[in-house]
Amino acid sequence: MWKEEDNKLVRQFEFKNFVEAFGFMTKVAILAEKMDHHPKWTNVYNQVTIELTTHDAGNTITERDRELAAAIDELLA
Amino acid sequence: MWKEEDNKLVRQFEFKNFVEAFGFMTKVAILAEKMDHHPKWTNVYNQVTIELTTHDAGNTITERDRELAAAIDELLA
Amino acid sequence: MWKEEDNKLVRQFEFKNFVEAFGFMTKVAILAEKMDHHPKWTNVYNQVTIELTTHDAGNTITERDRELAAAIDELLA
Amino acid sequence: MWKEEDNKLVRQFEFKNFVEAFGFMTKVAILAEKMDHHPKWTNVYNQVTIELTTHDAGNTITERDRELAAAIDELLA
Numbered sequence: 001m002w003k004e005e006d007n008k009l010v011r012q013f014e015f016k017n018f019v020e021a022f023g024f025m026t027k028v029a030i031l032a033e034k035m036d037h038h039p040k041w042t043n044v045y046n047q048v049t050i051e052l053t054t055h056d057a058g059n060t061i062t063e064r065d066r067e068l069a070a071a072i073d074e075l076l077a
Numbered sequence: 078m079w080k081e082e083d084n085k086l087v088r089q090f091e092f093k094n095f096v097e098a099f100g101f102m103t104k105v106a107i108l109a110e111k112m113d114h115h116p117k118w119t120n121v122y123n124q125v126t127i128e129l130t131t132h133d134a135g136n137t138i139t140e141r142d143r144e145l146a147a148a149i150d151e152l153l154a
Numbered sequence: 155m156w157k158e159e160d161n162k163l164v165r166q167f168e169f170k171n172f173v174e175a176f177g178f179m180t181k182v183a184i185l186a187e188k189m190d191h192h193p194k195w196t197n198v199y200n201q202v203t204i205e206l207t208t209h210d211a212g213n214t215i216t217e218r219d220r221e222l223a224a225a226i227d228e229l230l231a
Numbered sequence: 232m233w234k235e236e237d238n239k240l241v242r243q244f245e246f247k248n249f250v251e252a253f254g255f256m257t258k259v260a261i262l263a264e265k266m267d268h269h270p271k272w273t274n275v276y277n278q279v280t281i282e283l284t285t286h287d288a289g290n291t292i293t294e295r296d297r298e299l300a301a302a303i304d305e306l307l308a
Contacts, residue, residue, distance in 0.1 A: 019107050020104070022107065023100045023104040027096050027097070
């Protein structure tokens with residue numbers, strides 16, 4: 001589901017409504033801070049787009065991006 | 078699942094871990110503020126206990142408590 | 155601080171770190187749902203960009219956008 | 232401000248309203264998960280009570296409680 005675009009991992013998520021979308025975002029926020037790796041993400045109502053790249057590696061996709069992507073996917077499993 | 082105890086609606090929730098519990102709490106918080114009716118609630122790790130009563134009605138259970146309880150249940154449906 | 159750009163109210167916010175940024179976002183999320191008016195917003199680490207427009211009014215800036223903008227500003231007062 | 236009661240560090244916090252209280256709780260939640268040390272806490276409207284103890288140390292107050300307490304205080308500095 002994650003696509004590689006311009007050296008970023010990108011995935012779009014759609015929820016039933018804003019409340020569900022923001023509940024998801026809160027869980028992602030906690031994981032991101034714990035892994036010390038933060039997404040660029042955008043939300044509009046029930047839609048969330050997450051972009052992952054590693055600034056410290058010259059904005060390329062690294063293992064840290066793949067680990068955060070996997071942890072996010074796990075939330076929805 | 079909600080029990081009436083001492084003029085309160087009380088329900089305990091258990092989640093897989095803290096992240097799931099707090100994601101749920103965030104959704105409940107948004108609903109509670111929207112309904113202008115706030116719980117007394119306690120969290121320890123993966124457990125959340127919610128108590129609902131209506132202060133403006135002399136701490137009795139009213140329709141407002143039943144509506145918030147139903148909205149919370151809906152989150153888990 | 156809010157600028158009008160392409161029929162949207164836009165403002166950028168900067169915080170000390172991600173934790174402060176997401177704490178702010180949670181407060182905005184609660185207000186947005188309460189006002190039934192949701193932003194398009196983007197976060198990267200300590201930065202939050204909020205865009206407000208009213209879809210039901212043909213994506214123009216309306217009183218609803220100004221009210222949410224004022225409520226957000228109030229959070230930072 | 233933190234008191235030692237029954238082998239727990241306990242502090243009560245009061246905010247302007249529920250939105251401010253829950254914004255604070257979200258920041259504490261992120262820190263708690265990051266430190267892998269979770270509070271027992273209770274919220275009613277604008278009030279938050281946090282209790283810290285270390286289960287793995289026989290429910291006594293340890294350095295982990297003091298570190299989380301300090302990180303929480305830092306949020307309010």
